[in-house]
Amino acid sequence: MATTRLTAGIWLCLSCFAAQPPSAIAQGGSAFPKTVNIHVGYGPGGGYDTNARLVARHWGRHLPGQPVIIVQNMPGAGGLRVANWIATAAPADGSAVAITGSPNFLSPLLDGKGAQFDPLKLVFLGSLSGEAAACAVWHSAGAKSLADLSRIEVLAGASGPASVSTVYPLALNAVLGTRFKLVQGYTGSAQAILAMEKGEIQAFCGWTHNAQPDWVRDGRVFLVTQIGLTRDPYFPNVPLALDFARNDEDRQLLELIFAPQSITRPYIAPPSLPADVANTMRKGLADMASDEGFRSEAARMNMAPSYMSGDDVTAILKRIYSSAPHVVERARKILIP
Numbered sequence: 001m002a003t004t005r006l007t008a009g010i011w012l013c014l015s016c017f018a019a020q021p022p023s024a025i026a027q028g029g030s031a032f033p034k035t036v037n038i039h040v041g042y043g044p045g046g047g048y049d050t051n052a053r054l055v056a057r058h059w060g061r062h063l064p065g066q067p068v069i070i071v072q073n074m075p076g077a078g079g080l081r082v083a084n085w086i087a088t089a090a091p092a093d094g095s096a097v098a099i100t101g102s103p104n105f106l107s108p109l110l111d112g113k114g115a116q117f118d119p120l121k122l123v124f125l126g127s128l129s130g131e132a133a134a135c136a137v138w139h140s141a142g143a144k145s146l147a148d149l150s151r152i153e154v155l156a157g158a159s160g161p162a163s164v165s166t167v168y169p170l171a172l173n174a175v176l177g178t179r180f181k182l183v184q185g186y187t188g189s190a191q192a193i194l195a196m197e198k199g200e201i202q203a204f205c206g207w208t209h210n211a212q213p214d215w216v217r218d219g220r221v222f223l224v225t226q227i228g229l230t231r232d233p234y235f236p237n238v239p240l241a242l243d244f245a246r247n248d249e250d251r252q253l254l255e256l257i258f259a260p261q262s263i264t265r266p267y268i269a270p271p272s273l274p275a276d277v278a279n280t281m282r283k284g285l286a287d288m289a290s291d292e293g294f295r296s297e298a299a300r301m302n303m304a305p306s307y308m309s310g311d312d313v314t315a316i317l318k319r320i321y322s323s324a325p326h327v328v329e330r331a332r333k334i335l336i337p
Contacts, residue, residue, distance in 0.1 A: 041079030046188030078160020087117030
């Protein structure tokens with residue numbers, strides 16, 4: 001009798017497992033959104049917007065049901081607005097992802113007043129860049145090097161307080177003695193670069209290799225330094241700012257501030273996104289990154305997006321958040337007025 005009851009119990013448990021419905025993705029993607037919106041934290045025409053629109057034309061082919069991908073611009077606070085929105089208000093069903101400047105992920109560590117999220121709890125789907133950024137100075141400003149910028153003040157265009165275009169000049173001023181004077185309020189790199197051509201500003205930090213390459217070739221702008229942890233092959237003759245650090249602590253400080261440049265174009269989703277949906281979207285992004293059609297179009301646009309997995313992005317952020325307290329405090333004093 002006991003054996004019969006035990007056998008019946010086992011079969012009952014097995015039937016319970018069998019009755020569990022498979023995940024929505026496992027059912028052929030029937031529950032996967034038909035539309036995925038990529039929310040860009042900056043205005044149209046800049047590097048993040050261009051990257052997102054390239055992704056929008058190819059990512060859908062690598063997702064269940066081949067959803068329509070739509071790009072929506074959500075500028076504000078140097079890209080912090082969209083990060084807050086994706087963390088607190090966006091639908092967590094795969095229909096909403098965001099792309100924003102990676103320095104925004106320093107905000108909770110250094111200030112926290114404007115950030116409404118924990119970067120280590122966000123779902124990172126991957127990053128499609130890793131490029132260095134350069135500081136470009138207009139030819140008539142009289143500065144062609146970092147040494148020149150230690151004696152010549154230039155007006156540098158910037159967006160919000162957590163943007164690349166704000167963070168990098170402040171760090172260079174404090175650590176290397178440059179004299180960038182920020183003019184904030186631009187919605188993205190495209191607007192700032194146009195302002196430089198109009199004579200409103202004289203410099204911009206956040207210049208990528210595909211931003212007006214003819215200006216560099218023709219000497220209309222000088223790239224005085226590149227930002228990042230390693231040299232970018234697209235800037236072979238531009239010195240790395242990190243190499244000008246005067247001592248180990250200064251170098252650690254610059255590494256903390258510049259580390260997010262390694263994850264320049266991160267695609268993020270809400271913290272509560274179901275794991276199976278997140279994994280499906282991650283795989284789709286990785287597959288797209290190696291897709292010949294995607295890579296060919298990127299090359300025609302003079303872009304070279306380098307794929308980094310979501311796990312690798314998270315690992316970099318964990319390393320940043322484990323920085324020595326005294327280094328974090330120095331960064332806080334530099335970047336938080």
